[in-house]
Amino acid sequence: MQIILLSGGEGKRLFPLSNSVRSKQFLRVLGAPGGGRESMLQRVTRQIGRLLPGSSVTIATGAAQREMILGQLGGGVRIVAEPERRDTFPAIALAAMYLSLELGCPRGETVVVMPCDQYADDGYFRTVERMCRAVEDNAAELVLMGIRPTYASTKFGYVVPKDGAPGREVCAVERFTEKPGLQRARELMEQGALWNGGVFAFRLGYMTDIAERYVRAESFDKVRARYGEFPKISFDYEVAEKAASVAVVPFSGEWKDLGTWNTLTEQLPERIEGRAIMDDESLGTHILNELDIPVVCLGVRDLVVAAGSDGILVCDRSASERIKDFAGAVADPQPRFEERLWGTVRVLDRVPAEGGGETVTRRLTVRAGAELSCRTAVRRVWTVAAGCGTLAAEGSVRTLSAAETISLEPHRTYRLDAISEMTLLEIETPMPGGGGTRTERV
């Protein structure tokens, strides 16, 4: 079984801890089995490994999230990165073409597409197994998971099974409906309709045939190069609603879309994460603080307080649906925190320069054994705050250890190999007029 995990998202609804690079599935806030913290992406891949042991995972994502994924899951994971952001249909089509053309998977192999940012119990993965069996039994050309509604939600699309058929393991689908109004949602729930959770199963050939209506090429690289020829359309519209036969496999267990602070904080193991204090009069409140400075909450009710490099949020739980619009209006376009393959980058300060550009101060954390390469058009000065490593420039190698300061010249390539975990302070200065740089002593 091939699993295509979809990793996307703009990262605005969980401002300020998520941003355009670190969207919600990357936040390490859920309790992990060992007692630490894990992200939704780490949780879902851990669950797949345990509950679907014969499966093989490919992550369909955008280029911006590539390093984040590698940093969280390690180098062994397979990633198909869209050359540009389009929609779910092109992303799934590209991943299917990868399975076919690059991995040589047969047309008859079962493929499951699932989002990586949902919080579900083990039964969810057993339902995925049942979906695969339904595909193998040729129950329909497209099989999807129908989540048994727990309330009349207006936030999800619904799947209406034929004849209501509530008890059966696999039911034919009569039709899909878009997000309904509240009254319509109640009627749908009474009729036995299920939420469309975005989990789909099909044979690989079914999907590559649809993909090839838009792009047909003899190699994956050529398909990828023509990615812009796929229409910007969702999988639901392009595939699910046009399918000749669709079946649904119901699932009734724990399933949550942790897309807002209100729903996400319900899953947090502690009321406080990070450096913070709350008095006994504060009720129903969560604090998540990624900054080094303390957060103090006194006498507050039903709030989510989140502080990170990109901003500070103070939000009533009931208002957390509205964050997206406000965060978009106020946040910097350039995120201030990023996880990379080699470690993390945090912007500490930005000062605009008179001649254009800006002076940026960053704290870099480089994992022991990791390698960081850089070459820029601007000058950077590194000061080592902790750890040691070797720095190679064109033709020369030297060690770099705590309290040392070094100037990286523009247009040269440097490679840092961290021996122990390193903390570097980087100051990047713009180059007005492209003139020379100096590092001098008095």
Add this chain to the structure above:
Amino acid sequence: MQIILLSGGEGKRLFPLSNSVRSKQFLRVLGAPGGGRESMLQRVTRQIGRLLPGSSVTIATGAAQREMILGQLGGGVRIVAEPERRDTFPAIALAAMYLSLELGCPRGETVVVMPCDQYADDGYFRTVERMCRAVEDNAAELVLMGIRPTYASTKFGYVVPKDGAPGREVCAVERFTEKPGLQRARELMEQGALWNGGVFAFRLGYMTDIAERYVRAESFDKVRARYGEFPKISFDYEVAEKAASVAVVPFSGEWKDLGTWNTLTEQLPERIEGRAIMDDESLGTHILNELDIPVVCLGVRDLVVAAGSDGILVCDRSASERIKDFAGAVADPQPRFEERLWGTVRVLDRVPAEGGGETVTRRLTVRAGAELSCRTAVRRVWTVAAGCGTLAAEGSVRTLSAAETISLEPHRTYRLDAISEMTLLEIETPMPGGGGTRTERV
């Protein structure tokens, strides 16, 4: 008339914007006549200049606040700094000895002592004038201001005039009472008692006689050197309660102790200061943000949200009395923001070093024309983000302009003269074992 302005305070109640160096009277949050912002200290000295034109101001403070005061009021102000923190009696005694021994003021000159952290209207200063006339008329050896209570407060001490005497301009004082319980406060208010606002007037000789019971010397420097011989006691206990004759001059205008966020925010000209956004559903809330990253408040009620280099506060208005205890428990002992004579210092980051000490990253803003001298036992690297100046080291002088990086070696003295306003990024590294330092290029 000589005015002694008392400037003290621990700066915990207005966490995180105030700290042990920048206590509440220095926060530039009040609306200034020109449309900008001014601090309580700037406001009170502006009011004195306008309403008490014949007076001469001396500020009694601790050594830690000296630069802050000079930075806010300019070089022309007279400061008497305690060599160590004691209490209000020693601080006032020292300032009185300064007036006598250093300035040569006569024994008969009228002295007014007033706090610098209170928010009052013009009538307050006209009351000070009346207090001076009462001293000149020998109404009593000590004359104090009695503030007409607007509610039965348990936070202030009370002054009980003889015979209630509500209408008279100057009344004899029968007794003082400490902060009462609520029931007692109601009774005191009914009896015509007044709040003790900490404003006192007397003839200079009256105070120097009391001071000389503890320290008698022929020069101010010698008095100051023996400052530890003054008892640690408040002016109320040592002087007011022992005085043979005390008179009170009532004041009925606007007077506020802006000592908590709840009271201070009532005087703010805007609901939002700094980079922040609030939705229309947020009511009764103030945001004060000194950080560069945005604050977003959604759906909140009756909160004070304050963010600065020392931390983040989210506090229900009614809980703002409790901040002191929590801030003390969580804040760093070393403040992260300071105003200096030459500009401001903001700590951006701290990384503990393996061999002890820490690497500290700071942003320094140096005013145009200002001079900054430094000599430390650690190494500092400066990068100029904006502006230019000249840097003099022992025997050499050079210019320093944007995008330049320079290493300041330990145990050498440097002097920076800013030609235009400069922004510097400073990285201070500890010196394990006192070894040498390097600044190299690869």
